Amino acid sequence: MISALLTYVENKEIAIPEIQRPFVWNASKVRDLIDSLYRGYPVGYIVTWQNPDMKLKDGKSSSGKKILIDGQQRITALTAAILGKAVKNTEYEDVHIKIAFNPKERKFEVSNPAIQKDVTWISDIAPFLSGQKRLREVREEYCSSNPDLDQDEIEDVLEELKAIKNRQVGVIQLNGSLDIDAVTSIFIRINSQGVPLSQADFVMSKIAANETYGGNLLRKCIDHFSHLSVKLEFFSSLKANDKEFVDSEYFPAIAWLKNENEDIYDPDYTDIIRVAFLYGFSRGKLGDLVSLLSGRNFETREFEQSIEENTYKILKVAVLDFVNETNFKRFLMIISSAGFCHSKLITSDNALNFAYALYLKLRSLNYSPEKIEKFVRRWLVLSILTSRYSGSAETRFDSDIKAVEDCPIEEVLADEEEVNLSESFWSVALPQKLRSSYANNPVFNLFLAAQCKNGARGFLSKDILVKDLIEQRGDVHHVFPKE
Known part of the structure; x- marks a missing residue:
């Protein structure tokens, strides 16, 4: 259940390695996730890896912490929308993503100043879903601002909203005994859609999860x-x-x-x-x-x-x-x-x-x-x-x-x-490497570097150095169009 998953996160039983990195989802995507949960739509699986049990210095064994392999964005979105936790934007500023709910229309939106002034909206669902506000308190506040609505009907709608926390989310746990190379391969493969990830990403995740x-x-x-x-x-x-x-x-x-x-x-x-x-x-x-x-x-x-x-x-x-x-x-x-x-x-x-x-x-x-x-x-x-x-x-x-x-x-x-x-490299291999129309030929660039090192002057120039030409050159295709 969502509630159990968030409890694990709060108790640090699941390490979210990317939690201190900028949150890449926009607020509308968080809204869509909450809406999908409300309507009972599938939201995919969460994949965790049980870190291998480790031998402590005193000879005893310690159970490893769960590392989140896939689903970090979804869990971070849930902690933001349901628990009201701050996330970091691209400037590493802590920001709150508030999701609003309209009980009358059963509709979710990203909270904004206009919605906050509109009494038909609950401007932030986090206090209710996190337990800071009881259902009766929320119902009475909403109905006092919307006296034409039926209180029992609003209570039913709020019960449906609260049921989001009871929605089931599939969790796949990779066993700690699984070979680390296999886990790395799984991590890279399941995260390969969108922005490709690498072993370096997995290393960074491992580092971040260890406090x-x-x-x-x-x-x-x-x-x-x-x-x-x-x-x-x-x-x-x-x-x-x-x-x-x-x-x-x-x-x-x-x-x-x-x-x-x-x-x-x-x-x-x-x-x-x-x-x-x-x-x-x-x-x-x-x-x-x-x-x-x-x-x-x-x-x-x-x-x-x-x-x-x-x-x-x-x-x-x-x-x-x-x-x-x-x-x-x-x-x-x-x-x-x-x-x-x-x-x-x-x-x-x-x-x-x-x-x-x-x-x-x-x-x-x-x-x-x-x-x-x-x-x-x-x-x-x-x-x-x-x-x-x-x-x-x-x-x-x-x-x-x-x-x-x-x-x-x-x-x-x-x-x-x-x-x-060897001699054959200089007489055969190197000329072949230079015999190329590729504009970014690494060997020709190395030749240019040699010209810079030796202080060579530009072609037919008495004053301009090759180094100056390279440092100040603009877009070559403006001078030599590809066509």
């Missing part, structure tokens, strides 16, 4: 950094509306972004998770991170609290190192010094992500700044030249980061250059 080790705030740090990196004006809204985050250690760590205008590297949350996992855990497959966040011991195949706790500690440090102002700006300087003066010159997000992970890893291995700069540049160029991360990227990530950790970077890079950048 014990501060996952909810870590999730916000990742979200807010990626948001601020492309929308600087979001800072004032964040500061005003998310006090919990502002009071945390994460806010000062990302506050420097409010004055940052560089757009060579604007990572989204997937990029941040990817780099943090590569750097912090020396692993490339995000499915492994889901397992580690669940406390999985890869050797015994059991789930242990100590592993879960340690995973959150390592991930927190890795994320804070990612968003660190010195690290981030130093990495951007390295990229710029390689000739990449504009984001359009780097067509591979995977290559850029691994380059930042490599920077952080070499820094943690105490390489000198000069060596770090040199080897990060060379690895990035190698990756782009050979399309290194264009296929089976996670497998390649995994092998590369482990190689870097196990052997000196000089040896790893020398071996890769010998194998992938």
Whole structure:
């Protein structure tokens, strides 16, 4: 029943991982959901996953919390409309979605100032459905404003409205013993309609649902950094509306972004998770991170609290190192010094992500700044030249980061250059890669980056640099129409 489901949510027996993210449904969709429940229409299934039972430090076993796999928007809509809970809009402001009901017409609408003044409407159903107001109180208030209506008939209508909480909703619970890879696949598949989701989305859901080790705030740090990196004006809204985050250690760590205008590297949350996992855990497959966040011991195949706790500690440090102002700006300087003066010159997000992970890893291995700069540049160029991360990227990530950790970077890079950048590459493969009409050819962009690095001047120009032309270029199709 709806009432039981909402009780689970209030008691935190079901973790809603996305509850602190902006609510993507508009108010009219919430109204439609309530109307469907009122009329007894099907509203789909809720899918939860029982987190695996975990071995505690004292040897005892702890039952895992239920994680919401599918149905977050519907449950959030219900908590807003029925319980009167606030949801966050796209500016992370807490807003209330009030659904109004007209007993005479048996009609629902999103509450607005006109409806609030209209006595034929109950402007907000939440106080009644949540139990703050009794049926008799609501009936008497409504009938006193509408004396021509029959009180018994209105009472029957209100009983029907209250019955929304008794409507049945199908709940599918995935067992905790189900393999995590299978759960990840299920999560991605059932959420693939509309906006496609990925393993990174599942990782974010896992992080947000864990308040014990501060996952909810870590999730916000990742979200807010990626948001601020492309929308600087979001800072004032964040500061005003998310006090919990502002009071945390994460806010000062990302506050420097409010004055940052560089757009060579604007990572989204997937990029941040990817780099943090590569750097912090020396692993490339995000499915492994889901397992580690669940406390999985890869050797015994059991789930242990100590592993879960340690995973959150390592991930927190890795994320804070990612968003660190010195690290981030130093990495951007390295990229710029390689000739990449504009984001359009780097067509591979995977290559850029691994380059930042490599920077952080070499820094943690105490390489000198000069060596770090040199080897990060060379690895990035190698990756782009050979399309290194264009296929089976996670497998390649995994092998590369482990190689870097196990052997000196000089040896790893020398071996890769010998194998992938042989004489035949320069004389045969590279010319073939350049023989393309594709406007965004990554190898030609790399050639342009080389021109920028070497301070080359524009064609037939004595003063204008290639770098200036690239940084200030407009829409090429205005000059060279596709037709």
